[in-house]
Amino acid sequence: MGVPALVMGVLNVTPDSFSDGGRWFGTDTAVAHGLQLVAEGADVVDVGGESTRPGAQPVSDVEERRRVIPVIEALAPHVRVSVDTRKPAVAAAAVAAGATLVNDVSASLWEVAAATGVGWVAMHMRGEPATMQSEARYGDVVTEVRDVLVDRARRARDAGVEEVWVDPGIGFAKTAAHNLSLLRHLRELVASGFPVMVGTSRKSFLAQVHGSVVSPPVDDRLEGSLATAAWAITQGATMVRAHDVAATAQLVRLAS
Ligand code: HH2
16 A cells, blocks of 8 residues: 555634634634544644635734634644634744644645744645636636646745645635646646645535536535545645545545
8 A cells, every 4th residue: 555645624713614604713713623534534633713714804913823823732632633824923923832834725834834844745836815707818728837836835845844745726816727737737746856735625616517516515525525635645645635534534545
């Protein structure tokens, strides 16, 4: 058996995330859910304090830190923690609290990772979550996304970041057709030589390609989430980001 891909479990300490907003908003409930994700097989728990769903409004540095730092401190002794943020100050505070991976949907925080000696995920997006869907226009989405990511990843490596991941940013300034193209041609990103992670879990394009008269609601997209995770792994992704960790961990071990 090959080395199984890693499962990054999603822990949104937000009132407004697209699928689990408000469910783990208090520190105690968030920590308990994080420990549950570990029990279910998460290799990394990704703690986020700002929703990046299309149309989401930004939160302040102070509020984002208030949401995530106590949760990171509590979880870090038990599991590898990543922080899902676009803000340098939040990333630095999260690392001081025990996070060892900066999951960066803006692909711009490599200097924080370099300065603090942790890993970095460069995810592709355009613009801001509030307006990004208006920028979902590409000539060749696969090449354009890959070129941006490889450029950022090289800059990070040159700055001294040893662990650099790239992520095509499914759903971020992308139409359903763009998402499907990126998944179909994922090997082109894998061929860059940087480890690839993918997050399709519960995203709306899964409902758009569902093909039945009634689209599945956000908390009922498990089959599509698992099918796309399995596809990503067979194409060479070595980490998948998921809300439904128990099922994804089982899938990943089998697929690997
Ligand atoms: N997707 C989301 C957030 N962070 N990070 C990476 N690396 N890749 C992704 O695909 C990705 C991500 C969006 O999902 P979620 O955190 O569940 O929702 P929200 O942004 O509304 O909090």
